Amino acid sequence: MPSSAEPVRSQPSGRPHLDVDRVRCSGHGICAQLLPGQVRLDEWGYPIVVDAHVDPSAGARAVRLCPALALRVGP
Amino acid sequence: MSIVDLIAAAGLTGRGGAAFSTATKVSAAQEHRARLVVNACDGELGAAKDGWVVEHHLAALVEGARLVTPPGRAVTYAAHRGSAAARRLASHGLPVLEVPARYVSSEESSLVSLLHGGLARPMTKRTPFVLGGADSAGRRVPPTLVLNAETVWRVAQVAARGPQWFRASGTAEEPGPRLVTVAGRVARPGVQETQAGVPVAELLRAAGGLAPDVGSVLVGGLGGVFLTAAEAHAATWSTAALRPLGASVGPGVLDVVDPHTCPLLVVDRMLAYAAGESAGQCGPCMFGLPAVAADWHELATRPSRGVHDRLRGRLGLLPGRGACHFPDGVARFAASALRVHQDHLGDHVAGRCDLVRSGERALVG
Numbered sequence: 001m002p003s004s005a006e007p008v009r010s011q012p013s014g015r016p017h018l019d020v021d022r023v024r025c026s027g028h029g030i031c032a033q034l035l036p037g038q039v040r041l042d043e044w045g046y047p048i049v050v051d052a053h054v055d056p057s058a059g060a061r062a063v064r065l066c067p068a069l070a071l072r073v074g075p
Numbered sequence: 076m077s078i079v080d081l082i083a084a085a086g087l088t089g090r091g092g093a094a095f096s097t098a099t100k101v102s103a104a105q106e107h108r109a110r111l112v113v114n115a116c117d118g119e120l121g122a123a124k125d126g127w128v129v130e131h132h133l134a135a136l137v138e139g140a141r142l143v144t145p146p147g148r149a150v151t152y153a154a155h156r157g158s159a160a161a162r163r164l165a166s167h168g169l170p171v172l173e174v175p176a177r178y179v180s181s182e183e184s185s186l187v188s189l190l191h192g193g194l195a196r197p198m199t200k201r202t203p204f205v206l207g208g209a210d211s212a213g214r215r216v217p218p219t220l221v222l223n224a225e226t227v228w229r230v231a232q233v234a235a236r237g238p239q240w241f242r243a244s245g246t247a248e249e250p251g252p253r254l255v256t257v258a259g260r261v262a263r264p265g266v267q268e269t270q271a272g273v274p275v276a277e278l279l280r281a282a283g284g285l286a287p288d289v290g291s292v293l294v295g296g297l298g299g300v301f302l303t304a305a306e307a308h309a310a311t312w313s314t315a316a317l318r319p320l321g322a323s324v325g326p327g328v329l330d331v332v333d334p335h336t337c338p339l340l341v342v343d344r345m346l347a348y349a350a351g352e353s354a355g356q357c358g359p360c361m362f363g364l365p366a367v368a369a370d371w372h373e374l375a376t377r378p379s380r381g382v383h384d385r386l387r388g389r390l391g392l393l394p395g396r397g398a399c400h401f402p403d404g405v406a407r408f409a410a411s412a413l414r415v416h417q418d419h420l421g422d423h424v425a426g427r428c429d430l431v432r433s434g435e436r437a438l439v440g
Contacts, residue, residue, distance in 0.1 A: 021199045022357040022398045023211040042392055046358035 015053040016073045018062070024070035031071060034062045078142045079105065082230060084238035086250040091183075091223030092119070092298070092326040094249075094314070097230070100220055101143045103205045109218035110149045112190055113140055113227050115160045116174055118181030119296035120345075121330045124254035125224040127266040129160040132228050133167060139231035143222070152224075153186050178297070178352035182399050183221045185354075191216055196354040197399035211398075223326075225254055244270040246313055249324070255312070257282035259331035260289060271324065275310040278329060288334040291415050295325035297349055298404025300411035301332070321411055337430040338419050339375040342412045346371050349405045359396035363389060364405060371409065378424045386413075 027045035038051040059073040083098035115125040140150045153172040154161035164171045174180045180195035187204045189195040198210050207218040233241050241251040249271035258264050262283025279285055292307040300322045314323040346368040353360045370386035393406035422428055
């Protein structure tokens with residue numbers, strides 16, 4: 001399968017991982033503000049997940065505050 | 076032996092391009108009592124093998140569908156609206172899911188969405204839809220298995236002739252007979268039955284061979300990669316052998332590129348087509364593909380280091396950022412175009428292109 005700009009999710013790290021529903025995502029960019037260094041935005045405002053392994057409470061906060069309800073944090 | 080055991084022993088993998096274990100999918104389908112969609116769409120550019128199975132092996136296709144589907148669960152045959160396959164399936168009284176003639180409409184989750192009353196657009200995949208799931212609006216999607224038409228035909232063959240027969244052809248990693256479509260600038264384009272491990276030259280020879288001035292062959296369509304004519308002549312038709320070239324057997328399409336058309340124009344047209352085929356659901360694809368198409372056009376007409384680097388950067392951000400792998404495929408396709416057509420790009424940098432036919436739009440600015 002093709003190489004990805006985003007980290008492979010199957011590697012266990014002990015930290016939950018951030019998942020973006022790309023259909024729901026409409027490029028508000030709140031996630032990049034809440035998770036600096038882990039999410040950055042492309043030239044059109046859509047998230048590039050640089051590091052998907054999030055601190056549980058920071059991740060939960062991003063999930064809650066995404067206006068498009070496009071984020072999930074999974075095991 | 077159960078049908079799952081037979082398929083597992085044969086080592087059958089999907090013939091639609093992703094090559095996933097068919098036994099695993101059928102086993103999950105039976106466990107979750109999934110309905111079946113047989114994908115006979117030939118969605119990739121240049122592909123004809125699904126229609127060929129419908130035309131020549133319809134009875135076996137129907138038998139294969141019956142074997143993998145739990146009793147009482149529906150089987151539907153997906154084919155593009157207006158296609159010969161759709162007509163033939165319908166004329167035999169089979170339930171047809173008519174698919175719009177758009178590139179992403181025949182993607183696995185697009186078919187699942189369409190079957191259940193939605194649009195023929197890819198869905199975000201949390202878990203495989205064979206287990207049942209939901210779309211991005213939260214609407215429940217019942218367990219649905221999608222299998223490529225050739226894969227379903229092979230199931231019937233394995234059931235009739237046994238796993239040993241299947242394993243007698245192909246390689247250990249890619250056993251069994253498989254179809255390829257050879258298209259483009261060859262004397263005898265069409266579908267051939269072959270197997271993993273044969274020389275690509277043999278496939279091309281069976282289609283009439285490559286004219287000496289052919290420069291490249293596109294393996295896998297818009298989601299695939301270009302090979303130089305020399306690489307194609309030297310290659311073996313197996314994913315292991317094609318991997319170092321960035322290619323795979325995929326949906327089995329070999330398109331011999333017309334040597335009398337500027338290759339940068341060929342790519343220009345395909346990227347313009349790709350840009351118009353985004354489902355428009357995911358930003359990185361919706362904005363990224365038109366941007367890449369524009370970059371390519373500028374690279375061909377007013378080449379510069381700047382546009383080259385901008386194109387490279389944008390291609391790097393396409394993979395893994397959409398609901399489906401369409402942008403991933405386009406990124407792979409365009410990157411291979413940069414590699415294989417480097418020399419011709421040099422001609423354009425020098426302000427010349429010898430491949431403009433009279434009346435044809437030139438790409439040299």
